[in-house]
Amino acid sequence: MKAKNCSWPVIFVTFLISCSWFEKPENHDPVQKIDAKTIRVAKEALDNLKITKAENKDFPDLLSLMGKISVTEDRTTIVPARVAGRMEAIYFASGEHVNQGQILATMFSPDFIAAREEYLLSLKQANQKESAGDPSDFANLAQMARKKLETMGLNSEDIGNLAGASADDSKKFLLNVRAPRSGVLIQKSAVLGNLQNLGDTLFIIGDLSKVWFSGDLYPEDLPKVYVGQKVFINAVGVNVPLYGKVSFISPLVDPNTRSIKIRASMENPNKALKMDEYVQGNVVLAEKTTLVVPTDAIVRTPEGPVMFKRVAHLPKTLVDPSDAKKLEIDESMDFQLVTVSVGKEQSGMSSILTGLQAGDEVVSEGSWLLNSALNSAKQ
Numbered sequence: 001m002k003a004k005n006c007s008w009p010v011i012f013v014t015f016l017i018s019c020s021w022f023e024k025p026e027n028h029d030p031v032q033k034i035d036a037k038t039i040r041v042a043k044e045a046l047d048n049l050k051i052t053k054a055e056n057k058d059f060p061d062l063l064s065l066m067g068k069i070s071v072t073e074d075r076t077t078i079v080p081a082r083v084a085g086r087m088e089a090i091y092f093a094s095g096e097h098v099n100q101g102q103i104l105a106t107m108f109s110p111d112f113i114a115a116r117e118e119y120l121l122s123l124k125q126a127n128q129k130e131s132a133g134d135p136s137d138f139a140n141l142a143q144m145a146r147k148k149l150e151t152m153g154l155n156s157e158d159i160g161n162l163a164g165a166s167a168d169d170s171k172k173f174l175l176n177v178r179a180p181r182s183g184v185l186i187q188k189s190a191v192l193g194n195l196q197n198l199g200d201t202l203f204i205i206g207d208l209s210k211v212w213f214s215g216d217l218y219p220e221d222l223p224k225v226y227v228g229q230k231v232f233i234n235a236v237g238v239n240v241p242l243y244g245k246v247s248f249i250s251p252l253v254d255p256n257t258r259s260i261k262i263r264a265s266m267e268n269p270n271k272a273l274k275m276d277e278y279v280q281g282n283v284v285l286a287e288k289t290t291l292v293v294p295t296d297a298i299v300r301t302p303e304g305p306v307m308f309k310r311v312a313h314l315p316k317t318l319v320d321p322s323d324a325k326k327l328e329i330d331e332s333m334d335f336q337l338v339t340v341s342v343g344k345e346q347s348g349m350s351s352i353l354t355g356l357q358a359g360d361e362v363v364s365e366g367s368w369l370l371n372s373a374l375n376s377a378k379q
Contacts, residue, residue, distance in 0.1 A: 031373045034334060038311065039374050043331040050365035051310060052294055054356045059290045062346055063224060063283040065262075067215030069273045071206035072265060077181050079203040081196040082153045085109030088174055092203075094188045098179045101155070104203055105190055106174040112152055113173055116162055119145035123163065153178060183207040186275055208275065211268045213244065215281045216259035225249065230284040231264040234347060235272040241347075242266055242273065246283070282346070290343065290351040297364040298342060298350060299371050305342050308335040308370050310361040335363060335370055 030045035041049065085107040092104055122145045126138035149159055158176055177190075187204035196202065213233060217225060227249060232241040244266025253260055264281065266273075273279070298305050311334050340355030356362070363370060 031370070033374060037337040037374075038334055039308075039337075039370055040332050040334050041370070046333060048366050048369060049363050051361050052297065052364035054291055054293045054352065054358055054360045054362060056289050056358050057292050057349075058287065059292055059344070059346070059349070059351050060287045061285040061344070063221055063285055064346075065215040065217060065221075065281055065283070066278065067213050067281050069275060069277045069279060070212045070214060071186060071208060071275055072210055072212050075183070075207035075210060076186075077183070077205045078201050079104065079177065079180060079205060081107070081177075081198060081200040081202055082151065083107065083109040083111045083175060084198050085112065085175065085196060087190050087192050087194050087196060090188075090190055090192050092185055092188070094185050096185050098182065098185060098205065100179055100182045102179045103176045104179055104185075105177040106171075107177060107196065108173065109175050112175040115145065115148050115152060116172075119149055119159075120162060177202060179203075179205060181205055181207065184275070206275065208268055208271045208273070211266060211273050211275075212247075213264045213266060213279070213281050215262050215264075216254075216257060217249075217262050218259055219253065222249075222260060224285055225262060225283055231266070232282050232284070233266070233273070233279050234282075235279065238270075238272045242268065291353075291356060291358055292349045292351050293356070293362055294364040295345050295348055295350045297362045297367055298340070299367050301371070303339070305340050306337055306371070307340055307356070308363040308367050309338045309356065310334070310363075311336045337371075337374060 030042045032040045032042075034040050086109075088106045088108050090105045092098055092102075098104065119142065122138055122142040126142045129138050146159060149162075152175060154176070155178065162172065183205040184207075185203055186206040187201075189200070189204075190196070190202040213231065225246060227246050229246045230243060231246055232243045234241050244264040246262055247265045248263040250261040250263075262283075293307070297307050299307065338355050341353040343351035343353050345351075
């Protein structure tokens, strides 16, 4: 009996391979070069890119200048010493926010004690005469004594508490220094234990809900700027620009910097702009609309600025041999290298003069990756 020939399965498999029954896997590189200026990015690699549409937007001509934020003079209030005396307690420090009517400090003042006793005595006598049905001038004297206390800074609550103070209450001899308005303590001159004279500045309170931007303008730019012109600032932590208008142009030139001071008043929502903060202001010279893209979308090359624009390509359809009805759609994207002319840049956006149209989709993040891949493919 002859032995069986066991080599026929090997021959059969070799035949199948030679007949291409098993196809080689297709190239699935995440980035593929299509032609000299076009590159294809696979679906799994698209997460590394950000695509943005080129749009026509307001893109004004701007004059940028550095400046400083300060409190407007009409929103600054001095808290003076209304009597001579000694600082007994101070409850707030510079930079803290205070509300109108809050006690900032207390003072010991002989003048206040004398005015207090005068008021209480005249009030007592006026009440006695009124109870006896004997009208007199004590009521007028009590009213005059009350006015004296009010000029020392006492409010109705303070005056009402004078009569009810117990004999052993040491605080009844202390004068409360209250905040005349809400705001930030931009200056604290009061020192604990210090003797203050009448009229001395104890605190300065500023309301930062509206501020001044004071910028330095060079003489050659002076003809471009006028009172009432729009100004905006991009503040840290604020998503939208803060707008104001030029309210003052100095007639003097700074002898040291040879610059001219201009001032713009602007609202300051949420107190985003801080006092004495250095910021860049932008004076709007002319309003216009132009095609803009994110500046990060532009790739600077020796040949000039370029961008990667998304272009259409026919999706590749693969038919599964086991099921002719099942389709797998290629979800990759094609991007073409285009040369552009770039205009002005501001606030992270750049105007595009030529090379793009409104609605074109461009790679705004990751374009340098595509440029590197395209250059590598050329080598």
